[in-house]
Amino acid sequence: NAGVTQTPKFQVLKTGQSMTLQCAQDMNHEYMSWYRQDPGMGLRLIHYSVGAGITDQGEVPNGYNVSRSTTEDFPLRLLSAAPSQTSVYFCASSYSAGGYKSSGANVLTFGAGSRLTVL
Amino acid sequence: AQKITQTQPGMFVQEKEAVTLDCTYDTSDPSYGLFWYKQPSSGEMIFLIYQGSYDQQNATEGRYSLNFQKARKSANLVISASQLGDSAMYFCAMREWEAAGNKLTFGGGTRVLVKP
Numbered sequence: 001n002a003g004v005t006q007t008p009k010f011q012v013l014k015t016g017q018s019m020t021l022q023c024a025q026d027m028n029h030e031y032m033s034w035y036r037q038d039p040g041m042g043l044r045l046i047h048y049s050v051g052a053g054i055t056d057q058g059e060v061p062n063g064y065n066v067s068r069s070t071t072e073d074f075p076l077r078l079l080s081a082a083p084s085q086t087s088v089y090f091c092a093s094s095y096s097a098g099g100y101k102s103s104g105a106n107v108l109t110f111g112a113g114s115r116l117t118v119l
Numbered sequence: 120a121q122k123i124t125q126t127q128p129g130m131f132v133q134e135k136e137a138v139t140l141d142c143t144y145d146t147s148d149p150s151y152g153l154f155w156y157k158q159p160s161s162g163e164m165i166f167l168i169y170q171g172s173y174d175q176q177n178a179t180e181g182r183y184s185l186n187f188q189k190a191r192k193s194a195n196l197v198i199s200a201s202q203l204g205d206s207a208m209y210f211c212a213m214r215e216w217e218a219a220g221n222k223l224t225f226g227g228g229t230r231v232l233v234k235p
Contacts, residue, residue, distance in 0.1 A: 031221045042123075042210055042225035043164075050220055058222065090164060094221050106214065106221045107154065110164035 002026050006091050006111035013081040013118045021076040021114050023091030031094045032074040033108070036060065036087040043090060049074055081118045089114045122146065123213055123226035131232050132201045139186070140196040140229045142211035150216035153194040154223065155185070158208040167209075170194055198231075206233045 007022045025032065033048035035058075045058030049068040063085060065077040074093075078085060092108040124143045132138040144153065155167040170178045170185045178185040186195040198205055208230050212223040 033221070035225075040227055042227045043212075043223070044225070045222050048220045048222060056220060088162065092164075096221070106152070107166050107169060108221065108223060109166070110156075113162045113164075 004091055004093055004109050004111035006089075006114050008114060009112065010115050011117070013078075013116065015082060015118060017081050018077070018079050019081065019116075020078075021089055021091075021116070023074045023076065023111060024072050025074075025091075025093045025109075026072065027093065027095070027109070028071065029093035029109070030071070030096045031106075032068065033058070033092050034064070034066065034074070034076045035090045035092060036085075037090060037113075038087050046076065046089075078116075081116075083118045085116065086118045087116060089116060121226075122224045123211055125211055125226035125229050127229045128227070129230040129232070131234055132198075132205075134203060134233055134235050135200055137197060137199045138201055138205075138231060140198070140209050140211075140231070142194045142196065142226060144192050144194060144211075144213050146192075146213065146215050148215040148217045152214045152216075153185070153187070154212045154214070155183070155194075155196045156210045156212065157205075158210065158228070159204075160207070164210075168196065201231075201233045203233050203235060206231060 004025045034046040035043040037043045047066040049055045091111040094106045151172045153170045157165045168180045168183045182199045184197045208228045210228045211226045
């Protein structure tokens with residue numbers, strides 16, 4: 001299995017350009033999410049989806065759009081890139097977003113990351 | 120207030136020695152989970168260990184163990200017999216089950232450098 005696949009790995013944009021970060025998982029995971037990682041701040045949740053057709057905002061959603069038309073794919077769209085969006089982006093998925101599990105069944109599997117620079 | 124605090128920005132450890140990485144958390148949700156992830160220089164996030172708030176015993180996974188002190192709201196990661204490959208950033212994260220979705224809140228991380 002490929003797990004969680006993100007493309008591209010690296011991207012440089014100019015301010016105002018748009019782009020889409022792709023995320024695909026082949027594990028039939030119900031839950032998918034996007035995080036960004038900035039230096040010294042750990043990872044912060046941008047958007048998430050608990051199933052096809054269902055998305056919601058995380059901690060830092062401004063400037064980003066998502067959709068979930070299939071179970072496998074969860075693209076992240078930057079409509080008008082800004083230098084503040086320079087970051088490393090991670091897609092993550094888990095089998096479910098369900099209730100408390102003592103076994104850690106909701107462990108997130110992360111993609112390899114996408115480094116985005118906005119000039 | 121910070122939900123996850125990792126107070127050690129960086130630390131050195133001698134190869135074959137044990138190291139403890141601190142993590143304190145803040146939540147009013149009685150149902151929560153605590154996770155540790157490793158991020159090597161290559162950048163990927165690797166899951167290490169999980170502790171549920173109702174788990175009676177401390178979690179262990181190979182050389183990794185979690186020192187869970189619920190009353191003190193701490194979940195320290197212990198790596199035994201450090202290896203050179205353990206050099207990486209380590210992140211503590213929490214999920215609160217009252218919140219919708221499988222959302223993790225991360226700490227700022229601790230960078231570990233293992234010396235030969």
